[in-house]
Amino acid sequence: MSKQKRNLIAFATLILLIAIGGLLFQRYRASKEPAVYAVIQYRGEVYEKLDLSKDTELCIEDDIVGYNVIWIEDGAVYVSEADCPDQICVQSGALSETGGVIACLPHDLLIYIESEED
Secondary structure, eight states, X not given: OOHHHHHHHHHHHHHHHHHHHHHHHHHHHHHHSOOEEEEEEETTEEEEEEETTSOEEEEEEETTTEEEEEEEETTEEEEEEEOOSSOHHHHTOXXXXXXXXXXXXXXXXXXXXXXXXX
């Protein structure tokens, strides 16, 4: 076997071991993370705090302002429907990590992720 082929096999083996180690580390770390919640803030007050590990549907409806349908699915939260004119909250997509925010300014609604440590 040529030296170049041995080096290629050794390099591929090293990359494979690093990838497997990374996956094992990530799985171990994920099992140690605190619970994560979606905080629904409506009109400046915390309206609901929902566990991201439980699939949930929540509809916030007001006869004057309008409505937002909020889903928690597969560890992420998103707004699936709203009757606001710009639909920015619906187009924002899903949140699954701390740091992001979904906002519906016409309905005075904010959604953000919070860990148990927060």
